[in-house]
Amino acid sequence: MNTFASICIDGVAYGMILFMISVGLSVTMGLMRVVNLAHGGFAMLGGALAHFGMAALGLNFAAAAALAIVVVVALSAPMERLLYRPLYRMGELQQVLATIGITFLMIASVSYWLGTSILEIRLPSTLSGAVNLGFRTLPADRVFVIVIGLIVIGALYLLVERTRFGVKLRAAVDERDAAACLGIDTAKVFSRTFALGAALAALGGIMGAGLLPIDAYYPLRYMVLFLVVVAVGGLGSIAGSFLAALGLGVLDTAARYLAPAYGTIFFYVAMIVILGWRPHGLLGRTES
Amino acid sequence: MSAGLQVRGLSKSFGGLVVAREINFDLAPGDRKALIGPNGAGKSTFANLLTGALTPSGGEIRLDGRDIGRLREAARVKAGIAKTFQITTLFQDLSVRENILLPVLERRGAGLRMFRRADGDRHANAEVEALMAQFKLQPFAGVRVDELAYGQQRLVEMAIALALKPRILILDEPAAGVPTGENHLITDAIAALPADLSVLIIEHDMALVFKVARSIVVLVAGAILVEGAPHEIAANPRVRDLYLGSGHG
Amino acid sequence: MSFAPRNARLRDLALLLGMAVAAAAAYYAFPDNLAFATRVIIMMIFVLSLDFVLGVAGITTLGHSALFGAGAYAAALCAAHGWSEPVLGVIAGAAAAALVALLSGLFLMRTRGLTLLMLTIAVTEVLGELVNKFSDITGGADGLDILMGPIFGVLKFDFRGQVGYIYAACALLLVFAFLRVLVASPFGLAARGIKESPARMRAIGAPVYWRLVAIYAIGGAVAGVAGALSAQSTSLVSPNVFDFQLSADALIMLILGGAGRLYGALFGALVFMSVHQVAASVDPFNWLFIIGALLLAVVYVAPAGLLSLPDLVKRQLRFSR
Numbered sequence: 004m005n006t007f008a009s010i011c012i013d014g015v016a017y018g019m020i021l022f023m024i025s026v027g028l029s030v031t032m033g034l035m036r037v038v039n040l041a042h043g044g045f046a047m048l049g050g051a052l053a054h055f056g057m058a059a060l061g062l063n064f065a066a067a068a069a070l071a072i073v074v075v076v077a078l079s080a081p082m083e084r085l086l087y088r089p090l091y092r093m094g095e096l097q098q099v100l101a102t103i104g105i106t107f108l109m110i111a112s113v114s115y116w117l118g119t120s121i122l123e124i125r126l127p128s129t130l131s132g133a134v135n136l137g138f139r140t141l142p143a144d145r146v147f148v149i150v151i152g153l154i155v156i157g158a159l160y161l162l163v164e165r166t167r168f169g170v171k172l173r174a175a176v177d178e179r180d181a182a183a184c185l186g187i188d189t190a191k192v193f194s195r196t197f198a199l200g201a202a203l204a205a206l207g208g209i210m211g212a213g214l215l216p217i218d219a220y221y222p223l224r225y226m227v228l229f230l231v232v233v234a235v236g237g238l239g240s241i242a243g244s245f246l247a248a249l250g251l252g253v254l255d256t257a258a259r260y261l262a263p264a265y266g267t268i269f270f271y272v273a274m275i276v277i278l279g280w281r282p283h284g285l286l287g288r289t290e291s
Numbered sequence: 292m293s294a295g296l297q298v299r300g301l302s303k304s305f306g307g308l309v310v311a312r313e314i315n316f317d318l319a320p321g322d323r324k325a326l327i328g329p330n331g332a333g334k335s336t337f338a339n340l341l342t343g344a345l346t347p348s349g350g351e352i353r354l355d356g357r358d359i360g361r362l363r364e365a366a367r368v369k370a371g372i373a374k375t376f377q378i379t380t381l382f383q384d385l386s387v388r389e390n391i392l393l394p395v396l397e398r399r400g401a402g403l404r405m406f407r408r409a410d411g412d413r414h415a416n417a418e419v420e421a422l423m424a425q426f427k428l429q430p431f432a433g434v435r436v437d438e439l440a441y442g443q444q445r446l447v448e449m450a451i452a453l454a455l456k457p458r459i460l461i462l463d464e465p466a467a468g469v470p471t472g473e474n475h476l477i478t479d480a481i482a483a484l485p486a487d488l489s490v491l492i493i494e495h496d497m498a499l500v501f502k503v504a505r506s507i508v509v510l511v512a513g514a515i516l517v518e519g520a521p522h523e524i525a526a527n528p529r530v531r532d533l534y535l536g537s538g539h540g
Numbered sequence: 541m542s543f544a545p546r547n548a549r550l551r552d553l554a555l556l557l558g559m560a561v562a563a564a565a566a567y568y569a570f571p572d573n574l575a576f577a578t579r580v581i582i583m584m585i586f587v588l589s590l591d592f593v594l595g596v597a598g599i600t601t602l603g604h605s606a607l608f609g610a611g612a613y614a615a616a617l618c619a620a621h622g623w624s625e626p627v628l629g630v631i632a633g634a635a636a637a638a639l640v641a642l643l644s645g646l647f648l649m650r651t652r653g654l655t656l657l658m659l660t661i662a663v664t665e666v667l668g669e670l671v672n673k674f675s676d677i678t679g680g681a682d683g684l685d686i687l688m689g690p691i692f693g694v695l696k697f698d699f700r701g702q703v704g705y706i707y708a709a710c711a712l713l714l715v716f717a718f719l720r721v722l723v724a725s726p727f728g729l730a731a732r733g734i735k736e737s738p739a740r741m742r743a744i745g746a747p748v749y750w751r752l753v754a755i756y757a758i759g760g761a762v763a764g765v766a767g768a769l770s771a772q773s774t775s776l777v778s779p780n781v782f783d784f785q786l787s788a789d790a791l792i793m794l795i796l797g798g799a800g801r802l803y804g805a806l807f808g809a810l811v812f813m814s815v816h817q818v819a820a821s822v823d824p825f826n827w828l829f830i831i832g833a834l835l836l837a838v839v840y841v842a843p844a845g846l847l848s849l850p851d852l853v854k855r856q857l858r859f860s861r
Contacts, residue, residue, distance in 0.1 A: 038657075093843065096791075099602075100795045100838070103832075107832030111826070267665060271663075274659075275663070278651070368745030380739060382737055389729065403726075406725060409724060455745065
């Protein structure tokens with residue numbers, strides 16, 4: 004029973020991290036149709052900046068995290084305009100190559116600035132204990148991650164379903180050219196969505212530093228992971244990313260506990276089965 | 292056993308949307324029929340049902356008496372049905388010669404040959420030269436098709452279809468998008484098609500239709516409204532109201 | 541107007557000769573670096589196979605190392621179980637990789653785009669994990685040390701790597717000639733047609749799915765040759781032959797040089813490996829700066845690869861007149 008609870012709590016927490024990092028990638032890939040292999044870099048940058056804030060500037064966790072996210076958003080704007088905009092009209096392979104190049108540059112920059120060892124992010128001491136929920140006690144840091152994840156999905160739901168930006172975003176994802184014809188400034192939607200995705204990735208990177216340690220090679224090491232979540236969930240689908248992230252997070256954690264000799268086999272077999280059954284992902288749209 | 296194409300009761304629906312209703316249609320060897328109708332009438336759908344790109348919900352399609360309704364696209368090509376694409380779909384990066392060589396080689400069953408040169412088959416080369424001559428494309432033989440004028444690209448489309456030596460040729464809006472100055476290329480090419488070939492032309496360009504077609508079929512909302520000789524159709528009041536009266540479709 | 545196939549054949553022969561001369565020149569020019577040169581040659585073979593699959597036929601894959609690894613392990617297992625003649629090992633490697641490609645291709649070729657890309661990665665990861673798991677056979681995470689016998693029972697591998705280099709260079713020439721012939725054949729033309737427009741190919745009666753499976757299997761066999769040579773020349777094999785990094789590097793080398801014409805694969809591999817060798821020995825992170833900037837430069841300035849630069853320059857000069 005203890006193992007089961009551990010799998011659940013760890014799996015869901017892991018899933019939340021994966022979701023936070025991957026949701027931005029799913030939306031930007033569904034929206035701008037760009038294969039962005041550099042997305043994990045934003046998670047890394049968020050983590051690196053938060054580490055710097057705490058270690059070098061002496062900020063507390065919340066302040067460092069906030070600073071990190073703000074800086075990442077600020078960096079993402081010129082990146083989108085200068086580096087990504089020309090990619091929108093290029094072929095898939097060129098996009099893969101360019102974003103790999105961007106990833107390399109991010110890795111090289113962070114390693115030049117902060118070295119190549121793991122960049123620790125220590126959660127505040129209030130979160131290092133346990134939370135008593137009445138029927139069980141659970142590790143506070145995992146609960147914290149899950150709560151943040153739920154807030155994120157809730158906020159995203161409100162954003163997408165209840166705001167004007169959300170309407171424009173959905174229109175642009177569904178029918179990009181038609182949306183442009185209707186007067187929606189797609190360029191602005193793109194850059195805002197890109198920034199939002201980067202911010203969420205940074206948040207996920209910071210929150211997930213315990214499960215996915217931050218170091219300079221982070222984007223390459225976990226690139227495949229985020230792409231898997233996005234592919235399985237379906238491009239452009241926030242709900243799909245959520246389902247895929249949670250499902251895969253729990254599955255991977257369960258495998259780690261119950262059958263560690265098999266490594267990531269179950270994870271990838273699950274992906275093969277799901278994509279074989281639904282090639283466009285769980286909630287992806289078939290391109291007309 | 293009757294020669295040519297025979298369609299009986301052909302129907303197709305996508306969920307609740309009916310795009311083809313009980314279509315009965317004949318195309319004898321040597322026919323030159325035009326299929327016209329307003330936008331959304333289901334003309335391209337009908338063509339795709341004939342080539343196997345779409346599977347029908349009901350009805351049957353016979354070629355020379357043989358039921359081909361269950362054959363997939365590639366098999367129907369082997370059976371003798373070829374279609375040009377409404378939106379020019381050529382092998383962009385390849386030359387005119389290569390574009391025409393490919394269907395010739397496929398038809399001759401040479402697609403799996405690995406140890407001889409593609410351009411080393413004398414008979415295939417002769418066929419390609421003949422087709423290029425027929426469509427006056429020889430000066431552009433080595434040119435990449437995406438560098439050709441649009442009208443000439445439409446001719447390469449037709450050449451590819453003819454390279455398959457079909458019995459039934461479906462031309463899906465052959466003049467669509469062709470500048471008026473180049474239109475004659477299309478009409479001349481159609482006029483020069485083999486006499487025993489059955490040709491079905493889907494078109495909006497009425498001038499082309501009346502120049503080329505010996506009979507016209509009018510399709511509206513997935514069903515055939517009327518069929519007859521060009522002058523009968525032109526005089527038909529229902530057709531006039533529906534379609535011709537509004538001018539160039 | 542004729543096709544002049546005889547001229548083309550002569551030209552191919554001349555180029556093959558040129559490659560042989562270049563390989564010989566490298567042999568005499570860098571007698572102390574033959575191990576590195578052999579690695580470059582093996583990568584050239586690997587990237588050639590990727591060019592056939594991706595550059596010619598348009599199959600987007602980031603999982604080519606699955607086939608490399610299959611070839612490597614097959615050759616290593618042959619040697620470990622007593623069949624230590626190298627050419628036999630290469631044949632076994634090619635066959636094993638072709639089998640893996642065939643089986644995975646049966647379901648991979650039903651997908652396209654991002655889905656295909658992800659599935660190729662997944663297949664590679666699963667294969668790598670399986671190799672790790674069945675450590676009794678494969679040596680697990682530590683891999684296998686193997687002892688290679690003499691080629692054809694006569695030519696022994698020497699410590700300076702001379703025999704190994706010549707062996708790999710011969711393999712490269714054979715592979716290159718084979719792929720050139722294949723691409724120029726009707727099968728190769730059809731592969732190019734499938735890349736341009738699968739819909740059009742179907743409309744001319746070609747069974748696209750089965751052709752793609754065949755192409756993937758053949759390309760896989762060539763990748764297996766590269767993997768086998770790699771295991772044989774280093775006398776060891778380990779699960780890192782299934783690394784994602786290898787597939788990504790091969791893709792970078794291919795696009796860098798220019799995909800679709802086979803020469804780009806050679807050029808891209810040469811440039812990438814050389815720059816890597818020089819830069820990485822100086823500072824591993826400067827290497828990432830350099831290659832990252834190079835990639836961006838290629839994509840934004842010369843998307844058809846470095847080999848297209850002369851054409852681009854020519855076009856620029858024509859415009860500026």
